[in-house]
Amino acid sequence: MSEVSGDIDYAALFDAVPTPLSVLDRDFVFVEANQAYLEITGRTRDELIGHHLFDVFPVNPDDPDADGPENLLASFRRVLETGKPDTMILQRYDIPRPGSEGRYEERYWSPVNTPVLGEDGSVSLIVNRVEDATAYVRDSLAHPTGLADTGGGLRAADGKIAESELYARARELYEHNERLRRAHAREHEVALTLQKAMLPTHMPLELRNAAVRYRPAQGSLNVCGDWYDMINLSEDRFAVAVGDVVGRGLEAASVMGQLRSALSAAMRVADGPAQALYGLDLYARSLDGALATTAVKLDIDTHTHTLTYSSAGHLPPMLCHPDGYTELLDQATDVPLAARSRPSHRPQAITTYVPGSALILYTDGLVERREESIDVGLKRLSESLTRHRDLGPEEIADNLLEDLGMNRGTADDAALVVIKL
Known part of the structure; x- marks a missing residue:
C-alpha cells in the first residue's frame, strides 16, 4: 500500500471535489464554497462569502407557494438542534439569474446538510451538499405520457420508472413526514411544559x-x-x-x-x-x-x-x-x-x-x-x-x-x- 507523503492541502482538496459544497456558520452565512458550487449556482466567491444564504438566494416573488427555501431552513435548524446530518428529498428552489434584475430560473436540488462539531460538542458549521437535478426533472416532466400500469407501479414505454410519478410521490411522502415532525414537536413542547410545571x-x-x-x-x-x-x-x-x-x-x-x-x-x-x-x-x-x-x-x-x-x-x-x-x-x-x-x-x-x-x-x-x-x-x-x-x-x-x-x-x-x- 502506498503512502501519501507530506501534508495534505485540505483547502485544495475541498475546492477540487466535484460535488457542489458550501460551508455555512450557525447564522447560515457563507464561510466557504468550492468551485463546483460556484459553477452550479453561477456565483463568485465574493458574491457568497460573508453573505447570508437567503440573501444571496431569496424566495422567488413570482412563486409565493414555493416551499424549497422554507424546507431548507427547517433542515438547517434540525441539524443545529440534533447535531446529526439531514438528508432532504428533491426540492424546487428557484434562484436569481446571474446578472439579471429580478429574473429567476426554475431549479431542482437534492441537498444533504451535515454538521461540523466544535470543541464543546455543539454544531459550529454546516456543510451544505447539493446536486442539481433540474435537467433530470425537466426531462421527466416533459414526457408524462406513455405510462402503463404493469402491476409494479407506473412505468414509461421504454420500461423505466416514470420519474415524474416518483417525484410526485416523493413530495407527498415528504409533506406527510413534515406534518408528523410538526405533530411530534408539538407533543414534545406540551410534554416538556407539563414536566417542568410538575x-x-x-x-x-x-x-x-x-x-x-x-x-x-x-x-x-x-x-x-x-x-x-x-x-x-x-x-x-x-x-x-x-x-x-x-x-x-x-x-x-x-x-x-x-x-x-x-x-x-x-x-x-x-x-x-x-x-x-x-x-x-x-x-x-x-x-x-x-x-x-x-x-x-x-x-x-x-x-x-x-x-x-x-x-x-x-x-x-x-x-x-x-x-x-x-x-x-x-x-x-x-x-x-x-x-x-x-x-x-x-x-x-x-x-x-x-x-x-x-x-x-x-x-x-x-x-x-x-x-x-x-x-x-x-x-x-x-x-x-x-x-x-x-x-x-x-x-x-x-x-x-x-x-x-x-x-x-x-x-x-x-x-x-x-x-x-
Missing part, C-alpha cells in the same frame, strides 16, 4: 443549601419521565426523592406527575423512606405506564446528622465527605416499582454524615452512556464531586453537568439534586 422550583427555606437541575434529552422528541421532590418533615428533618419513569413523551410525563404527587403525599405521612416506597409501589400497580419505574427516597436529620434511605431499583445517592472520600448509599436497594407479582416491604438503611459533606441524587441520564459500563459513569461522577465538594450547591451542580457532558446534550433526560449538609 417539578418544584423552590427549595424549603431550611434547605437553602440545595440546588436542582433538569436537562432534557438532546433532540426534539425525547421528553422523558424524570422527577425530583423535596419537602420539610419537621424543624430539623427533610425528605428528598428522585425518580425515573420508563418511556417518553406525554404518557411518561403524565405518569411522572402522578407518581411524584403520590410519593410527595406518602413522604409526609409514612414512617420512613421504606414505608413511603411501599405505599408508592401499591399505587404504581394501579397506574398504566408505571411498571418498572425507579425511585429513591432519603430522609435527612440535621440534628442527629443521619441519612435514612430506601431505593426501588434506582441508582444510589452519592455522599462526599469533607475529606474527599465518596461513598454510594447502596445498602437498601430493591426492585423497581410494581416489578414483583405481589407487593412486599422495602429495605431501609441509615448512615451518618459530617457537616460540610455534599450529597447528590440523580437519574441515569447523568451517568449512563452507550457502549460504556455504568461503573465508568459513576466513577466520572465521583471524581467530579470530589473535585468540587468545597463549592456551594449551585456551583457543584453546574460543574457536575459540565464534567459529565450534559451541556453538550445526551440521549436521555437527567435530573440532579445537590445538597450541602
Whole structure:
C-alpha cells in the first residue's frame, strides 16, 4: 500500500471535489464554497462569502407557494438542534439569474446538510451538499405520457420508472413526514411544559443549601419521565426523592406527575423512606405506564446528622465527605416499582454524615452512556464531586453537568439534586 507523503492541502482538496459544497456558520452565512458550487449556482466567491444564504438566494416573488427555501431552513435548524446530518428529498428552489434584475430560473436540488462539531460538542458549521437535478426533472416532466400500469407501479414505454410519478410521490411522502415532525414537536413542547410545571422550583427555606437541575434529552422528541421532590418533615428533618419513569413523551410525563404527587403525599405521612416506597409501589400497580419505574427516597436529620434511605431499583445517592472520600448509599436497594407479582416491604438503611459533606441524587441520564459500563459513569461522577465538594450547591451542580457532558446534550433526560449538609 502506498503512502501519501507530506501534508495534505485540505483547502485544495475541498475546492477540487466535484460535488457542489458550501460551508455555512450557525447564522447560515457563507464561510466557504468550492468551485463546483460556484459553477452550479453561477456565483463568485465574493458574491457568497460573508453573505447570508437567503440573501444571496431569496424566495422567488413570482412563486409565493414555493416551499424549497422554507424546507431548507427547517433542515438547517434540525441539524443545529440534533447535531446529526439531514438528508432532504428533491426540492424546487428557484434562484436569481446571474446578472439579471429580478429574473429567476426554475431549479431542482437534492441537498444533504451535515454538521461540523466544535470543541464543546455543539454544531459550529454546516456543510451544505447539493446536486442539481433540474435537467433530470425537466426531462421527466416533459414526457408524462406513455405510462402503463404493469402491476409494479407506473412505468414509461421504454420500461423505466416514470420519474415524474416518483417525484410526485416523493413530495407527498415528504409533506406527510413534515406534518408528523410538526405533530411530534408539538407533543414534545406540551410534554416538556407539563414536566417542568410538575417539578418544584423552590427549595424549603431550611434547605437553602440545595440546588436542582433538569436537562432534557438532546433532540426534539425525547421528553422523558424524570422527577425530583423535596419537602420539610419537621424543624430539623427533610425528605428528598428522585425518580425515573420508563418511556417518553406525554404518557411518561403524565405518569411522572402522578407518581411524584403520590410519593410527595406518602413522604409526609409514612414512617420512613421504606414505608413511603411501599405505599408508592401499591399505587404504581394501579397506574398504566408505571411498571418498572425507579425511585429513591432519603430522609435527612440535621440534628442527629443521619441519612435514612430506601431505593426501588434506582441508582444510589452519592455522599462526599469533607475529606474527599465518596461513598454510594447502596445498602437498601430493591426492585423497581410494581416489578414483583405481589407487593412486599422495602429495605431501609441509615448512615451518618459530617457537616460540610455534599450529597447528590440523580437519574441515569447523568451517568449512563452507550457502549460504556455504568461503573465508568459513576466513577466520572465521583471524581467530579470530589473535585468540587468545597463549592456551594449551585456551583457543584453546574460543574457536575459540565464534567459529565450534559451541556453538550445526551440521549436521555437527567435530573440532579445537590445538597450541602
